[in-house]
Amino acid sequence: MFDIPQSVLILIPSIIFSFAIFAFSFAIFAWLLKDRNSSTRADIADASGFKYTKESADVLQGYSHFETFTGIECGYDVLVSDSNGCWRCVADYMIPASEDNRRQTVCMIRSELLELPYFSIQPATWFSRQTIKLVGKRAAVSFFEYPDDADFNNAYHLQAADVVAVQAVLTNEVRAYLKSQRGRRFYCEADGQTLLFHTRTLVRPQKALDMLDESLEILRVFTLGR
Secondary structure: OOOOOHHHHHHHHHHHHHHHHHHHHHHHHHHHHHHHHHHHHHHHHHHHOOEEEEEEOOOOHHHOOOHHHOOOOOEEEEEEEEEOOEEEEEEEEEOOOOOOOOEEEEEEEEEOOOOEEEEEEEEOOHHHHHHHHHHHHHOOOOEEOOOOOHHHHHHEEEEEOOHHHHHHHOOHHHHHHHHHOHHHOOEEEEEEOEEEEEOOOOOOHHHHHHHHHHHHHHHHHHOOOO
């Protein structure tokens, strides 16, 4: 049987204590950072004329049928703008089934100008293609490729219940915009008058306004010619 040297045994309590101190310090740092981020986003809202809510149990609940929000409980550090028939929202939320309570930032647009069939777009990877080959046919919403646009098909997986309706919505201009976002691992989901996008990352408070500005560009792209 292997004997642990006495010198190592003496060090074990010190190592355990040091690890505990490190873990505690990291938890305190994360808590302070989170609180500072909330304060920063609240200040940004005040300066920009947006409504800020630290926690909202219902701001995202109306969209719980979106794949993005499976298992959603609450939105955090919520910024909302509602003017000229266009409601825009940036919020953080806990990613479902994440063991480390990881969050991501999402942006939603709701506009009277939008008339969208349900669809979901996610970035394509080698691994996701293999997964879809195995389970794609059993998915609740069918996967399909866009005809005559190999670049789009290589960049994204597209799911839709009404293929014809979605093909009419994803015009050349829309697909060109989505392909320009490929490097960001851009996710997009839509239904009716609501469109959502995110990059599956947590956005710094200072970048929240950038997402709101981008939402207007996305609205413009999806409503060209209307």
